[in-house]
Amino acid sequence: MTGMADFVEDSGAHGLTVRLSGRLTLADLGDFPRRLEGLSASPAEIDLSGVDRIDTVGAWIVQQLAERTGARLTGASADAKRLMDLVRAAETEVRVRPDRPSPAIRVIGEIGEATLLSFKTLVGLISFFGEILIASWSLIRNPRRLRMNAVVHRFELVGVKALGIIGLMSFLIGIVIAQQGAVQLEQFGAEVLTVNLIGRITTRELGVLMTAIMVAGRSGSAFAAQIGTMKLTEEIDAMRTIGVSPIEALVIPRMLAAIVLMPLLGFYAALVAIFGGGLFCWVSLEIPPITFVQRLQEVIPLTDLWVGLLKAPVFGAIIAMTGCFQGMQVSGNAEEVGLRTTSAVVQAIFLVIVLDAFFAVFFTQIGWI
Amino acid sequence: MDLENPNAIRVRGITNSFGDQLVHDNLDLDVHNGEILGVVGGSGTGKSVLMRTIIGLQQPQAGSIEIFGELMTGADPETELDLRRRWGVMFQGGALFSTLTVAENVQVPLREFYPDLGPKLMDEIAAYKVLMAGLPANAGPKYPAELSGGMKKRAGLARALALDPQLLFLDEPTAGLDPISAAAFDSLVRSLSRTLGLTVFLITHDLDTLYATCDRVAVLADHKVIAIGTLPELLVSDHPWIQQYFNGPRGRAAMAAVDRHPAKEA
Numbered sequence: 272m273t274g275m276a277d278f279v280e281d282s283g284a285h286g287l288t289v290r291l292s293g294r295l296t297l298a299d300l301g302d303f304p305r306r307l308e309g310l311s312a313s314p315a316e317i318d319l320s321g322v323d324r325i326d327t328v329g330a331w332i333v334q335q336l337a338e339r340t341g342a343r344l345t346g347a348s349a350d351a352k353r354l355m356d357l358v359r360a361a362e363t364e365v366r367v368r369p370d371r372p373s374p375a376i377r378v379i380g381e382i383g384e385a386t387l388l389s390f391k392t393l394v395g396l397i398s399f400f401g402e403i404l405i406a407s408w409s410l411i412r413n414p415r416r417l418r419m420n421a422v423v424h425r426f427e428l429v430g431v432k433a434l435g436i437i438g439l440m441s442f443l444i445g446i447v448i449a450q451q452g453a454v455q456l457e458q459f460g461a462e463v464l465t466v467n468l469i470g471r472i473t474t475r476e477l478g479v480l481m482t483a484i485m486v487a488g489r490s491g492s493a494f495a496a497q498i499g500t501m502k503l504t505e506e507i508d509a510m511r512t513i514g515v516s517p518i519e520a521l522v523i524p525r526m527l528a529a530i531v532l533m534p535l536l537g538f539y540a541a542l543v544a545i546f547g548g549g550l551f552c553w554v555s556l557e558i559p560p561i562t563f564v565q566r567l568q569e570v571i572p573l574t575d576l577w578v579g580l581l582k583a584p585v586f587g588a589i590i591a592m593t594g595c596f597q598g599m600q601v602s603g604n605a606e607e608v609g610l611r612t613t614s615a616v617v618q619a620i621f622l623v624i625v626l627d628a629f630f631a632v633f634f635t636q637i638g639w640i
Numbered sequence: 641m642d643l644e645n646p647n648a649i650r651v652r653g654i655t656n657s658f659g660d661q662l663v664h665d666n667l668d669l670d671v672h673n674g675e676i677l678g679v680v681g682g683s684g685t686g687k688s689v690l691m692r693t694i695i696g697l698q699q700p701q702a703g704s705i706e707i708f709g710e711l712m713t714g715a716d717p718e719t720e721l722d723l724r725r726r727w728g729v730m731f732q733g734g735a736l737f738s739t740l741t742v743a744e745n746v747q748v749p750l751r752e753f754y755p756d757l758g759p760k761l762m763d764e765i766a767a768y769k770v771l772m773a774g775l776p777a778n779a780g781p782k783y784p785a786e787l788s789g790g791m792k793k794r795a796g797l798a799r800a801l802a803l804d805p806q807l808l809f810l811d812e813p814t815a816g817l818d819p820i821s822a823a824a825f826d827s828l829v830r831s832l833s834r835t836l837g838l839t840v841f842l843i844t845h846d847l848d849t850l851y852a853t854c855d856r857v858a859v860l861a862d863h864k865v866i867a868i869g870t871l872p873e874l875l876v877s878d879h880p881w882i883q884q885y886f887n888g889p890r891g892r893a894a895m896a897a898v899d900r901h902p903a904k905e906a
Contacts, residue, residue: 304761368744
C-alpha cells in the first residue's frame with residue numbers, strides 16, 4: 272500500500288507532465304487539491320499510471336484539471352476511466368443555496384409578509400368563530416349530537432389534571448404579592464393594607480389571568496398539537512368524508528371544556544393565592560387567620576368576584592378557539608405542528624391580555640371599582 | 641477489493657428483542673464484497689431492525705458484527721468512526737435535514753469528516769453527487785419541504801453517496817414511488833453499484849426491485865435468515881413463506897416481467 276495522493280511535475284520535450292501517484296480518494300486527499308491549483312505551468316499531459324486507487328472525488332479533480340488546461344490523460348486504469356466518464360456526465364452547474372435578496376429588500380419583504388399574515392390570521396379567526404357559531408346552533412337544535420363523552424374527557428384534561436400546577440403557581444404568587452406588598456406598605460406603616468392588596472388583586476385580576484396563561488400553555492398548545500397531528504395524518508379529512516363535522520366533533524367539546532372550566536379554575540386559583548398570602552401574613556406580619564378573613568370580608572366587594580368570574584369564560588373561549596384554529600391551519604409537514612402550537616400559545620396569551628385591558632376599563636366605567 | 645476478506649458484512653449470532661417480543665434469534669448473515677443483497681421478509685420480521693443493528697444505531701443483546709473485517713460490536717469510538725465514513729445510509733423517507741438545502745445536505749458528511757476540503761471543491765462535489773443521484777440541476781438549492789417523495793429519496797441517496805462509500809444501506813428505496821420512478825431508481829442503484837464497485841444492503845418489499853437489481857436475496861422469517869441465495873436458488877426452496885412470496889400472483893407477475901424483458905439481466 273502506498274500513501275496519500277501526491278504528484279510530481281516533470282518537464283519534458285512536449286511540455287509539462289504531471290505524474291499523479293498514491294490513492295486519489297477522499298480520505299487520502301489531504302492538501303492535494305490545493306497544491307494542484309498552484310502548478311508552475313499549465314500541464315500538457317496528466318499521467319495516472321502511478322495511481323493505485325481512485326474514487327469519484329479523485330476522478331472529479333483530475334477531470335476538472337484536464338478540462339481547464341486541455342491536458343491529455345494517459346495511463347488511466349479502467350476504473351479511473353469509468354469514474355471519469357461518470358463525473359463528466361454529471362457536470363452541470365448546480366447551485367448549492369437559493370438566491371438571497373439584499374438585506375434591505377428582505378426586511379421590507381418580511382414586514383410585508385408579516386402584515387399580510389396577521390390580517391389573514393385575523394380574518395381566519397373570525398371566519399372560524401363563525402363556523403363555531405353555526406355548529407353550535409345546529410347542536411342547540413339537535414342536542415343529542417353533542418358528544419358528551421368527549422366533553423367530559425376534555426374536562427378532565429383541561430381542569431382536573433391542571434389543579435396541581437395551577438394550585439402551586441397561585442400559592443406562590445399569593446406569597447410573593449403579600450411579601451412584596453408588605454415591604455412597600457411598611458414604609459407608610461400600613462402593613463395591614465396588605466390584606467386588601469392580596470384579596471382584591473387575586474379575585475379581580477391575577478387569579479383568572481394567571482390561570483388563563485397556564486391553561487393557554489397547557490391546554491391551548493395541546494389542542495393545537497392534537498388537531499394539527501390529526502390534520503397531518505388525514506384523520507380530519509377522513510371525518511369529513513364520513514360526514515362528521517370536525518368542528519362538532521373536535522372543536523366544540525374543547526371550547527365547552529375551556530369555557531366551563533376556566534371560571535372554576537380561576538376561582539380556585541384566587542382562593543389558593545389568598546391562602547398563600549394569608550399564610551405569609553400570619554407567619555411574617557403576625558396577622559392571625561381570623562383577623563385576615565374578617566378583613567377580607569370587609570374590603571373585598573362582591574363585584575370583584577364577579578369581575579373575575581365574568582372574564583374567565585371569555586378567556587377560556589379565546590384560548591380554545593386559537594388552539595383549535597391553529598391546529599386546523601396545519602398542512603404539509605411535522606415541523607408545521609410545532610410552529611402552529613407556538614403561535615397558538617402566543618396568540619392566546621396576547622388576546623387574553625388585550626381583552627383583559629378592555630375588561631378593566633369596562634368594569635371601571637360601569638362603577639364596579 | 642480485499643482478497644483476504646470476501647465479506648463486506650459478517651453477522652454472527654445476533655439476538656434482538658423488544659420487551660417480550662423476540663425479533664432476531666441467533667441470526668447469521670454474510671454480505672459479499674461488491675454484491676447487491678436484497679433483504680426481504682414479512683412486515684415485522686425485523687428487516688429495518690437488522691439494518692439499524694448493523695450500522696450501530698441499536699445494540700444487539702448478543703452476537704457480533706464485522707464490517708470490512710473489523711469488529712463493529714463493542715468497537716472503540718475511533719474504529720467505529722473510521723468504519724462510519726466507509727458506508728452510506730439511505731433511510732426510508734430520505735431523512736434529510738429540513739433546514740438545509742439538498743446540496744447542503746450532501747455536504748454535511750463532507751464537512752463532518754473532511755472539513756479542510758475548501759468551499760469550492762465542496763460545492764463541486766455536492767453538485768455532481770446531486771446529478772449522479774438522478775436529480776435535476778435545479779434541485780440543488782431547494783429545501784426538502786419543496787421536494788416530492790421520489791426526489792427526497794434521490795437526495796437521501798446523494799447524501800449517502802457523499803463520502804464515496806464502499807458500502808451502501810438502502811431502506812425500502814422504492815416504497816411509495818410510482819412504477820416509472822421505481823424502475824428508474826432500480827437501474828440507478830444497479831449502475832451506481834457497478835460503476836463505483838459498491839456493496840449494497842437493500843431492504844425491500846418490491847419484487848420488481850429484487851428481480852431488477854439484486855445479485856442475491858436473503859429471506860428473513862422466524863427470527864432468522866431462513867434462506868439466502870440467487871433468485872433461481874430461492875425459487876426452488878420449499879419453505880412455505882418463500883413459496884407464497886415468490887410464487888404468489890405478484891411474484892409470478894414480477895418474474896414474467898423479467899422473462900418478457902430479458903435484456904435487463906444483461
